[in-house]
Amino acid sequence: MDKLNQRILKKDPQHMFFCEFCGSKVPSYNQDFGFCYFCELGVSSLEEVLQRYPDFYSALSILGKGISEAKWGNAEKGLQKLLTIRESPEMDYVAGVFYNHYSDYMYANRDYQYLAGFREPNADNIKAGIELFYKSKEMFYKAIDSANRILQANGHDEQRLFVKFLSEFRLKRMVDARQTLKLLNEVSNGATSVYASMLYSSTMHSKGSFTFIKQLTDMGIVNSFYYYARFITSDGNLNEAKSILVRLLSKVNMPRAKSLLQGIQEVQEIL
Numbered sequence: 001m002d003k004l005n006q007r008i009l010k011k012d013p014q015h016m017f018f019c020e021f022c023g024s025k026v027p028s029y030n031q032d033f034g035f036c037y038f039c040e041l042g043v044s045s046l047e048e049v050l051q052r053y054p055d056f057y058s059a060l061s062i063l064g065k066g067i068s069e070a071k072w073g074n075a076e077k078g079l080q081k082l083l084t085i086r087e088s089p090e091m092d093y094v095a096g097v098f099y100n101h102y103s104d105y106m107y108a109n110r111d112y113q114y115l116a117g118f119r120e121p122n123a124d125n126i127k128a129g130i131e132l133f134y135k136s137k138e139m140f141y142k143a144i145d146s147a148n149r150i151l152q153a154n155g156h157d158e159q160r161l162f163v164k165f166l167s168e169f170r171l172k173r174m175v176d177a178r179q180t181l182k183l184l185n186e187v188s189n190g191a192t193s194v195y196a197s198m199l200y201s202s203t204m205h206s207k208g209s210f211t212f213i214k215q216l217t218d219m220g221i222v223n224s225f226y227y228y229a230r231f232i233t234s235d236g237n238l239n240e241a242k243s244i245l246v247r248l249l250s251k252v253n254m255p256r257a258k259s260l261l262q263g264i265q266e267v268q269e270i271l
């Protein structure tokens with residue numbers, strides 16, 4: 001199989017964007033745009049521009065800081081504020097992504113060191129994890145619903161189709177996601193459409209996904225390295241995947257990359 005050019009990850013990112021939806025600081029090797037490593041929406045804003053809107057910026061910073069430190073309870077305060085300031089399918093979608101991570105975190109925090117017979121906190125953590133998981137699904141459905149309403153009223157546009165696609169994709173509604181991807185490809189032939197195609201094809205384990213990954217890497221999109229690592233992991237190329245993830249994590253604090261790396265290390269310990 002072809003290899004991906006990894007030289008880019010040896011350099012420092014050229015730009016630091018600030019995700020206007022989740023407050024994450026997004027390193028990019030492309031000077032015009034990037035894709036947020038947390039919510040995956042397109043980003044092109046600089047922090048100093050968003051600082052001109054103090055209330056919005058403050059809520060965004062609380063959310064972004066909480067996400068980067070995995071302090072989900074703190075982050076949620078910023079998210080709740082943002083949902084009141086900015087009603088949009090993008091915000092509903094970000095809430096979906098957020099509650100999904102929060103749910104995983106609660107579920108992973110079970111502790112089996114407690115003595116049998118005691119009412120341990122596990123039951124509470126599991127219950128909270130399940131509630132957050134359903135909250136996440138609810139927010140993705142809400143995002144799809146409001147994107148649909150806007151698309152019907154204003155016609156097709158790239159951003160709304162992308163957020164609808166991402167929500168369907170996260171809900172694993174692949175038939176709908178495929179339909180939306182087709183519409184997205186009709187209105188966009190740029191990075192957004194390539195990114196969505198990469199997500200779709202990589203989940204379908206299509207070999208063609210490498211072409212999309214490569215295109216994105218050539219555009220300087222950092223997230224593509226995570227998908228490349230995942231792609232070669234499924235081919236059993238664990239050492240190379242590990243070295244890419246270590247390099248990627250030195251640039252960006254991406255939770256999915258961390259858990260993939262952890263998964264690879266656990267497998268290698270067993271083998």
Ligand SMILES: [Zn+2]
Pocket residue numbers: 019020021022023024036037038039040041
């Ligand atoms: Zn984001």
